[in-house]
Amino acid sequence: MLGAADPLPHRPRRILVAGVTGAGKTTLAVRIADLTGSPHTEIDALYHGPAWTYRESFLDDVEALTSGPAWVTEWQYQSARPTLAARADLLVWLDLPARVALTRLIRRTVRRRLRREVLWNGNVEGPLWGFFTGRDHIIRWALRTQRKYKRTVPALEAEAPHLVIVRLASAADVERWVAGPLTAAVGP
DSSP states (O other): OOOOTSSOOOOOOOOEEEEETTSSSHHHHHHHHHHHTBBOOHHHHBBBGGGGGGGHHHHOOOOOOOSSSSSEEEETTTTTHHHHHOOOEEEEEEEEEEEEHHHHHHHHHHHHHHHTTOOOOOOOOOOOOOOHHTOOHHHHHHHHTHHHHHHHHHHHHHHTOOOOEEEEHHHHHHHHHHHHIIIIHHOO
C-alpha cells in the first residue's frame, strides 16, 4: 500500500476512490477525473432510481462503465465491488478520521436538505428528523459503518494484487498526493 508521497508505478486510467460516507470520495474523484482527463461517473447515480429505489440495470451499468479504457468512480456497493476492483488499476483510499468524515457528512446532509438539492434521478435528502426515526438515515448508517474500510481495503490488497492502493489519512495527504504523485503520473 502506497502513501501520499509515494510515486505511482504507472499512469492510472481506471480509478476507484474508496472511503466512508462523507470522506470526500466524489469530490476527489471529480478532481482526479479533471487531472487525468478520464470521465467520472458517480456510482450513486447508477444505483439509485427515482424515490431511492434500486435500479435493476445497476450491475449492467457498472459492467458498461468498467469496460471502457479510462474512468473514475467510487468503490461502493457490495454487489459491484468485485467488478470494479477487477477492472481498476488504482484505488485511492480516503482513510480520514471518523470525526472529519462525520462532520463533512452532517454539513452536506443539512445543506442538501435545506436547499432541496436534487440528487440522482430526482431524489432529495429526506427530512432531517429522519435521523431519529429511520435506522437507515444516512448519518445513522455512517455511524454504523465507519470502520468497514479498515477491514475491506487491506483485504482487497491481497485479493487484487494488480491493484495499486494509495492510502490517504488526512486532507493534507490528499493535497500532497494530488499535487505530487498523481500530477507526476499523469504528466503534461
